[in-house]
Amino acid sequence: MAEERRQKLCSVILPTESMKAIAESVGVGSLQEESCLALSEEVSYRIKEIAQDALKFMHHGKRRKLTTGDIDHALKLKNVEPLYGFQSQEFIPFRFASGGGRELHFYEEKEVDLSDIINTPLPRVPLDVSLKAHWLSIDGVQPAIPENPPPVPKEQQKTDSTEPLKAVKPGQEEEGSIQTKGQGASSAEVKGKEKMRMKPRSTHELSVEQQLYYKEITEACVGSCEAKRAEALQSIATDPGLYQMLPRFSTFISEGVRVNVVQNNLALLIYLMRMVKALMDNPTLYLEKYLHELIPAVVTCIVSKQLCLRPDVDNHWALRDFAARLMAQSCKTFSTTTNNIQSRITKTFTKALLDDKTQWTTRYGCIAGLAELGHDVIKTLIIPRLSVEGARIKAVMDGPVVSNIDKIGADHVQSLLLKHCACVVAKTRPLPDMVDQYKADYGYLGTMLCSHVVKARAQAAFQAQTVNRTTLTITQPRPTLSMSQSGLSASSGSRTPNIIKVPSSLTLMSTRPGTPTQPSPPATKYIVMATSAGAASTQQVITLSSSQSGSSVTSTVPSNPTSLQPLVKLESGTTGAVSGSRPLQKYIVVSLPSSSSSLENKGSGVLPSSTSPISMESAVKLERSESPAANIQSPH
């Protein structure tokens, strides 16, 4: 293995095509094949050399991951100018492209949507380095506190359950080795015996604290206080040291389900299922050992004939859906070739589904359970059954005498089938969607399915569309940025000449005094930079706040234009609010970060047309004076 890798390493040389591509990128059109070869060998060697040096920096930086910084330092060692500014904390997102017989790896520089950047609140300042002390060990024993890793990692729980003889707890190992020290020669045997003797002891005993914890948690989980329950579930989902209580939790759940199904206590069943979810969410637990208790409980909640006292009113359907999702999740995580959970579960569901006498509730559960297992399952097991199920539903719906419960059941099954099948059909079935065809293929449900499929297709198309909505084109060489909003096609074409278009983030307060619609946000500051050609620029900080809605405070801040980095520049051909024809003037609107980010109209392309021009005009009147610095005054 190692040998193979080494030999492979030896032959790694950059392809000559890369040399050509790089040469072209710096303007050398035709490079001879031989020079390419020589170059690629040389470059490969140098790169390896630099990588080896960079590794040193990684080791001394006490990291496992090589960073671009390491390479910079290695380059510095070789007296080569480092690649400044190539900072990447994580992986370097190289992309691959091919075409025209060439293959390229390139660094993708995306177009940046500036309005998005403006919209997003500034990232939090990273926390400063701080120091925290905890006990890693007290007199040689590691305390079970959140700062320490779980006492028995998942891996070991696994070996414990799969190979009980090999299992040794860290603490026991120590004890064993200490004891053997005194005992001398026959230590090996003694050690082995101890292990076997100690194993059952540790798994069945709970400390007083653990017992208390168990009691508290179980009570909170099934109790009446929702807040407490949330806390308890959170604890189950995150606490690292629960493995010893796992058998008890598992028994608690399975017994709880058994009892409460009989008593039709829907609420408790829901609580128990949430516990199962929390247990599954806990990354430190090795649940495989207890699946034989948990899965029957979950399946019961999916397919049981009756889960609540009043099936016509209570929403036991939600529980079935939830439990079905849990089942699907456990199939995904725990199913192996040995335990075959998924296939066994699928068989169970299918069998019930095929049975004519199955009640609507159980039928619903089966379909939900199958549907959650994924599109393939829906395709192979549910869609072929659509016509049969459709006929059955039709019988109930159109049939003369039906109990209310059956009707509700059939209704739910119908909507469930439509929901799950529609997207699968939309993906698999070719266009066009003809109602008659659907009817022919799927029977009674065909008509509705067709409309659902059409809807699903439309939605998918819409989602694909919305991905590229407002774009902003930045072309580097030009000094100004132009903004165009293509999302709203109507307004983008004709730009009203006398209105400064305000990007969606700029929140301008309504002028109507005394009606602050919002819980007055802190004053937002805008710096409007105006530049006339060849003149020094002046910044004005306008503070807008809802309390003094009409009058904005204007202060002039003389500034060096280069010092301020404009986030957005707005270009307007003629700004005719007051004076008519002027040479082109540019406004740079820079919004300063406000402490709260309660922005109106988030997400929409522009301000609503009804308010924006008016408010702009009335709030900020732009007046041009002859002086290079444009004054911006409030109209009052």
Add this chain to the structure above:
Amino acid sequence: MAAVQDGPMELDAEKETKPEILSDGTSNLSGNTASGTLSSSPLTAAPAGGAPKMEDQQTLIAVLQFLKRNKLSESVEILRREAGLGEHQEDSQATDGSGGGKGDGDGGDANSLLSRVFITSAAAPQSMLVKKDQPDVSVVLSAYSQQGDPPLYQVYYSGLKNFIESVLDCHRAELSQLFYPLFVHMYLELVYNNHETKAKAFFDKFSGDQECYYQDDLRILCGLTKKEHLKGNEVLLDFRTSRFVLRISRDSYQLLKRHLQERHNNQIWNIIQEHLYIDIFDGMPRSKSQIDSMSGSLAGEARREVNKAKVFYGLLKEPEIEVPLDDEDDEAENEEGKPKKKKTKKDSLGSKSKKQDPNAPQQNRIPLPELKDSDKLDKIMYMKESTKRIRLGPENLPSICFYTFLNAFQGLTAVDFTDDSSLLAGGFADSTVRVWSVTPKKLRKVKSTAELNVIDKESDDVLERIMDEKTASESKILHGHSGPVYGVSFSPDRNYLLSSSEDGTVRLWSLQTFTCLVGYKGHNYPVWDTQFSPFGYYFVSGGHDRVARLWATDHYQPLRIFAGHLADVTCTQFHPNSNYVATGSTDRTVRLWDVLNGNCVRILTGHKGPIHSLAFSPNGKFLASGSTDGRVLLWDIGHGLMIGELKGHTDTIYALKFSRDGEILASGSMDNTVRLWDSMKAFDEVETDDFTATTGHIHLPDNSQELLLGMYHSKSTPVTHLHFTRRNLLLAAGAYNSQ
């Protein structure tokens, strides 16, 4: 052979039987001493190839002796012929004849290569000049390689391989040591002579046979495919110019030689002659495990004679400060405490302070700074604390307090605690050094000069008054470096802090004013580690320039330069008696240097990866070293022997520390664990009989599991530093790694 190397004594003994050879040898010796420079005689230059040093000449003579004694007259003839050329033309400096003028084109290259090496190894300038005037060195290098037929290299190598595989088991392990150096040299020769494809084929064919611990070197090697590449690659230059040391028993060596003679395999024989140093010993051949435990370094094992120098590993006498101690006792301790105190003092300190340790260096061997009053107070504190020290042992494991750096974003690169565990310093990749107070006492700066003038200097609490209360905070940031900070070290008196950085400087910071006092420039490359002497004043630094430097805080230039490592010096550590400095390196050796004269007194080989941590036992007898291969090796300094191997860690060991009494060794690693080892047991079990001591053959018991006393996982925090408080509480530190 080694016996012969001891010098003229042996030569005299042999004189009667072999007069002519001896006269050659002695004349060479005298000639050499007359010339006065290191290895400037052509005699050494010719056979030694790239590393013409005094030792090599001696080696040559010794080889001649050896051959004679063993009646191997043919070899003697060959050797003498080669050496003889040098002798006859000793003065003329024109030994072109030896190479027959071949390979002149390569001469320039080799010369530049050599001169580079000379610069790096800080050789005397005139010897360098002499070298440059001698074309024969390059001729030897190139002429040698022109003799062989490149296509036959594979044949030669596989011939040797077949031979070694066919010999008796007991010799096979020893002779297998030859594979790696021969492989590398043959490959380099091929590359050097522009046989690219041959070299590649050779590499592909035989690289798989090499020991796994040479992987890293092979990786570098496989990138080298052109002669031009050889020029800048320091690692391989070193390999080429320094001789790879092998230790082989006499029997195995003779087997090998007979084989090579029978086959007339001059090619391999020449490589062995020129590039390898075979240290022959009498006695049983070593076993595979014995060899494996010692090999792995870049330049083979250490020669036995380099570890023969006496090392004064004992501790210095404690200064007499008992009177104030007793005063303190009376004041601070109650009646009960008093007798107990005295008793423990005798126990813990009596042996150290009362009698002079026979292995200790002279008190003034290295001039040490005078003790100040504050130092004495500190010593008293130390003694008081040490009486409250917990006695650790396998049944009594220390508690570990873990200091986690949060939000460090992988930037933590170095940590140090003060000896009294009151301060903690962290070096960061963003070039800052931060100091924390881990006690409730906050860090304060001294007031500005204007304010200091106002203070009443006569008042009792003047030391308190000079501190500026407004600046009190739990941590302070020290800005100044322009690259990641790779090493930090507190001075023993807690007034200063050293930091070494990628920018090539070591900086001294004042912990009174929290400003930089001095920037020590000397290393032009990143400085990987720095360490204060246990007595203050001196400090050592080691870096990418492959040397360690000893500095005194009041000198802006280094006092000593410890040169000899073949690769980066990655970690440095002062011996508790401050007379020696240990350095660990990327060349996978640990070296011990004498501060007094700058000599290398120990070369410890056996690690299979770069060494990243070192720790001396408190009694100064033992050294522990940890490397990237996850193993801790224990060394007996007095004998220069490996005495233990602690396996268990799965990643680089960045922290090692002995408990205050030396009973427990704690190791911290990248694998997020702290492990505790029973060092007492490890040291007790060592068989230090005379045979082992003289031959250096060690039998390492594989008892890592028994020695492991405890293993503690952190959640996701690599352990960067470990420290035992004066009461034997273990402090660990590292940065939480959120991924």
